[in-house]
Amino acid sequence: MFSKELLKDQTILVTGGGSGIGKAIAKACLQHGAQVIIASRKEEKLQTALEELQTYGQCRYIVCDIREPEMISKLATDIKEQEGKLDILVNNAGGQFPSRAEDISNNGWNAVINNNLNGTWLMTQTLAKTFFIPQKQGNVVNIIANIFRGFPGMVHTGAARAGVENMTKTLAVEWSPYNIRLNAVAPGIIKSTGLEQYPPEMLKGLSDNIPMKRLGTTEEVANLCLFLGSPLAAYITGETIYIDGGQRLWGDVFKI
Numbered sequence: 001m002f003s004k005e006l007l008k009d010q011t012i013l014v015t016g017g018g019s020g021i022g023k024a025i026a027k028a029c030l031q032h033g034a035q036v037i038i039a040s041r042k043e044e045k046l047q048t049a050l051e052e053l054q055t056y057g058q059c060r061y062i063v064c065d066i067r068e069p070e071m072i073s074k075l076a077t078d079i080k081e082q083e084g085k086l087d088i089l090v091n092n093a094g095g096q097f098p099s100r101a102e103d104i105s106n107n108g109w110n111a112v113i114n115n116n117l118n119g120t121w122l123m124t125q126t127l128a129k130t131f132f133i134p135q136k137q138g139n140v141v142n143i144i145a146n147i148f149r150g151f152p153g154m155v156h157t158g159a160a161r162a163g164v165e166n167m168t169k170t171l172a173v174e175w176s177p178y179n180i181r182l183n184a185v186a187p188g189i190i191k192s193t194g195l196e197q198y199p200p201e202m203l204k205g206l207s208d209n210i211p212m213k214r215l216g217t218t219e220e221v222a223n224l225c226l227f228l229g230s231p232l233a234a235y236i237t238g239e240t241i242y243i244d245g246g247q248r249l250w251g252d253v254f255k256i
């Protein structure tokens, strides 16, 4: 167990913090002494999550679509006015849909690239310029996916997440003089609300192809983010850590 004060006095923004993995990250941060802001598109989802999360500590939400530069700019101003600083950004918001590559429309491709690559980039650049670079201190955790052997069945997200992984390495070097660390977390298949959008037949038997023979939990992903965001990981930057029960190393990749 980590100390309850691991993230004391830290201000943390978790995108997509109203559900699934993001909500578990927000909860873990609150339980370890941080104040947390969650952000995503749907206010109702954020409000429901907030009712649960605020029982663990100081939390609020901001409605923001990470694909919209103006909304991101407003979010940054809002945090500057309310909290006055930001210590950690968790870029967790994202998603995609399964499809054969040849069936993806132009709009479908652009929607997924915009969400996962451009959105993550816009958030990272804006918040670094507003907080991390002037503060000469910051920390970014990017949630990507298990793209170790490509991502058959979801080429758009594989390409976008690979972009985020490379961006993580590049910025870890460029922004190291500002004392900013950036790392990526690559979950395998995690039992979360996100899986509800996949047809049950697609999810059938997935555990058999994972060496550990089970799906991951949102809490397990949250614990890794907690570690990377904390001083315990002070010498780790530009890294991608897979949390997949060994899935990347063995077994069939997805069939569609």
Ligand SMILES: CCCCCCCCC/C=C/C(=O)SCCNC(=O)CCNC(=O)[C@H](O)C(C)(C)COP(=O)(O)OP(=O)(O)OC[C@H]1O[C@@H](n2cnc3c(N)ncnc32)[C@H](O)[C@@H]1OP(=O)(O)O
Residues within 6 Å of the ligand: 094, 095, 096, 097, 098, 099, 105, 106, 107, 108, 109, 111, 112, 115, 145, 152, 153, 154, 188, 189, 190, 194, 195, 197, 198, 202, 203, 254, 255, 256
């Ligand atoms: C194989 C492995 C299994 C294996 C299963 C296990 C995998 C586990 C690994 C990963 C798990 C997760 O990430 S779980 C997390 C999942 N959570 C999410 O995905 C939630 C967030 N997702 C989204 O918001 C959407 O999927 C996303 C497309 C990115 C953004 O939506 P938008 O509102 O921008 O999109 P829309 O305006 O509705 O549509 C834009 C275009 O995209 C197309 N589009 C949107 N959804 C579509 C769909 N389901 N099928 C086809 N096409 C779709 C539309 O037709 C449009 O194109 P035109 O019709 O041409 O105009």
Ligand SMILES: NC(=O)C1=CN([C@@H]2O[C@H](COP(=O)(O)OP(=O)(O)OC[C@H]3O[C@@H](n4cnc5c(N)ncnc54)[C@H](OP(=O)(O)O)[C@@H]3O)[C@@H](O)[C@H]2O)C=CC1
Residues within 6 Å of the ligand: 015, 016, 017, 018, 019, 020, 021, 022, 039, 040, 041, 042, 043, 045, 046, 064, 065, 066, 067, 092, 093, 094, 095, 096, 115, 119, 143, 144, 145, 146, 186, 187, 188, 189, 190, 191, 192, 193, 194, 195
């Ligand atoms: N579950 C899994 O097995 C895996 C998940 N992942 C990734 O982990 C992350 C969390 O997934 P998970 O919790 O499972 O799924 P969810 O669908 O529950 O979470 C996705 C979150 O992202 C938010 N979001 C999506 N698009 C935007 C946007 N444009 N702007 C702001 N917020 C947005 C959603 O909120 P709202 O609708 O309110 O905008 C939602 O809270 C995602 O990036 C996902 O792709 C990666 C590998 C495996």
